Amino acid sequence: MSTLVMIDDDEVFRELMSRRLEREGFRVLAFASVEAADAFEGEPVNVVLLDLMLGAESSLGAIEHLNRRFQPAQLVVLTGYASIATTVEAMKRGATNYLAKPVALSQLLSVLKDEARTASPSSESARRVTPAELEWEHIQRVLLEHDGNISLTARALGMHRRTLQRKLKKHSPF
Incomplete structure (x- = not known):
């Protein structure tokens, strides 16, 4: 069973996504802040899901720290405010993926199971930019x-x- 740390300040989203991921076989440890997740002592963590905006603060600065602290195979940034600039910055700092909310469970599972890297590009990703x-x-x-x-x-x-x-x-x- 893979252990997943989720850091998101939206309590409803955190609880809903935790239940869904647990049904898919993950052990989910959900926290409202990076500081709360930092206090966790336990088995190794396979995945970190990090909300880009925790309160009024960006969590970009926490990516490197979380990678050092948990050494996850994947650190996925979730955000309701997706942009190319923040995507690039998150990847430079060590995120392995970046997904825009609302994220479909199937899309998240695909990323977590590493199927997204082998999937062919969809027509949505090839659309023109407005x-x-x-x-x-x-x-x-x-x-x-x-x-x-x-x-x-x-x-x-x-x-x-x-x-x-x-x-x-x-x-x-x-």
């Missing part, structure tokens, strides 16, 4: 370059800070 998606990606990249500082990002993008905040309040166009 202008709204390109803008979102550019904003996310510039925001990441400025460590999340809205004022500096707005200045770099040549737009008013309130305009940028409105665009960020809208969820990803994906």
